[in-house]
Amino acid sequence: MKILEIKPLEPLSLSLSPIGGIDIFTVTHSTPIPLPTTVAGALGASMNVKPLSSDPIDSLIELIRELGKICGAVEDPIVLGPLTCLEKQITDASKCYTYIYPKGLVSLSLCSIDIRGKIVYLNLDKCKGDEERYIDFTPLTMVGVSLQRTGPGEDKTVRYGYMYRYPLTIYRTSSGKVVNPVYIYRFNCGKDVNTITRFGGESRVAKLVTRDVEADYLKNIRTPLKKLEKGLYISLSPIPMIPLKSNVTRLNPETVELPIPMNSVIGIPQKDSPPKIKIDRLGLGFSEVVERRRPEILALPPGTAIMIEEDRASTTFSDLMKGLLSIGFASLYKLG
Numbered sequence: 001m002k003i004l005e006i007k008p009l010e011p012l013s014l015s016l017s018p019i020g021g022i023d024i025f026t027v028t029h030s031t032p033i034p035l036p037t038t039v040a041g042a043l044g045a046s047m048n049v050k051p052l053s054s055d056p057i058d059s060l061i062e063l064i065r066e067l068g069k070i071c072g073a074v075e076d077p078i079v080l081g082p083l084t085c086l087e088k089q090i091t092d093a094s095k096c097y098t099y100i101y102p103k104g105l106v107s108l109s110l111c112s113i114d115i116r117g118k119i120v121y122l123n124l125d126k127c128k129g130d131e132e133r134y135i136d137f138t139p140l141t142m143v144g145v146s147l148q149r150t151g152p153g154e155d156k157t158v159r160y161g162y163m164y165r166y167p168l169t170i171y172r173t174s175s176g177k178v179v180n181p182v183y184i185y186r187f188n189c190g191k192d193v194n195t196i197t198r199f200g201g202e203s204r205v206a207k208l209v210t211r212d213v214e215a216d217y218l219k220n221i222r223t224p225l226k227k228l229e230k231g232l233y234i235s236l237s238p239i240p241m242i243p244l245k246s247n248v249t250r251l252n253p254e255t256v257e258l259p260i261p262m263n264s265v266i267g268i269p270q271k272d273s274p275p276k277i278k279i280d281r282l283g284l285g286f287s288e289v290v291e292r293r294r295p296e297i298l299a300l301p302p303g304t305a306i307m308i309e310e311d312r313a314s315t316t317f318s319d320l321m322k323g324l325l326s327i328g329f330a331s332l333y334k335l336g
Contacts, residue, residue, distance in 0.1 A: 001218050004187035005209050011168040013201040030167035032137035033099050036328035037285040046195045056287045056294040064323040071189030079328045080221045081185035093217040100303035105135035120305040122269035134174050139167035186221050220334040224259035225325050227313050233306040233332040238282050238299035240324050259330045266305035
């Protein structure tokens with residue numbers, strides 16, 4: 001099976017919020033896994049895709065279409081995932097992890113997942129016997145400065161008043177050991193990738209490379225763009241919710257487009273209580289081409305449990321939803 005392997009070459013800055021100042025009340029929000037738009041942007045840069053639109057959303061749709069043409073993935077998603085694996089152990093499912101918002105990364109051995117009927121519980125205590133069954137992510141808050149050049153050939157100086165906070169994500173086992181992550185995606189593209197490119201914020205870099213591997217667990221990664229079989233799933237990436245009307249006050253199929261049935265959403269597994277449905281405001285990232293931040297959408301966070309009651313054929317989606325799904329939004333992992 002063809003995969004896309006993204007290996008950070010340094011701690012990444014994967015921010016979910018706009019840049020803030022250094023005031024004492026400023027906070028930064030980060031994620032341990034890349035947003036699908038970050039992956040699409042890195043692929044676009046590696047394949048020399050240059051959208052022409054000056055609109056943040058239109059340029060994103062243009063990027064997705066161009067990637068689809070280059071990859072030959074007209075109807076299928078280009079990438080699906082991610083699973084976060086430990087370096088050099090990507091064929092071992094117990095050394096690969098899914099993100100359970102906002103707790104951390106749980107091994108695909110699923111030692112911490114209890115399924116009782118239609119209720120899913122998260123019991124991290126069951127994983128404490130093996131330090132590599134649960135990975136915590138600890139964002140470090142750093143302070144950056146904006147530089148400016150006063151003239152051609154002159155040294156850069158700090159722009160007055162432009163100091164800001166940004167996060168760097170560090171991954172640790174339950175014993176505190178720092179580990180290096182590798183993000184794994186199913187990759188539906190006829191073009192191979194082997195490059196080092198900017199990834200995320202703060203000019204951090206990662207290596208992108210395609211590989212063919214034999215790992216049966218990767219077959220469990222599914223997408224709403226294709227038929228979903230009856231069973232229990234957990235989301236690997238945010239599940240977008242696109243409003244169909246302005247001033248939406250209720251969530252139902254007439255007001256919000258969701259790529260899965262609304263009654264299939266169980267929620268985020270908890271330890272001693274039923275799952276909770278969490279809806280986030282999710283920014284679609286910063287467009288390097290347009291040099292503007294893309295707007296926010298509503299989304300169900302990674303780790304949301306989904307129960308498909310009966311085999312469900314693929315449906316028709318809006319252009320924006322189809323585009324988001326094709327770059328890995330709403331990637332699902334089938335548990336049973």
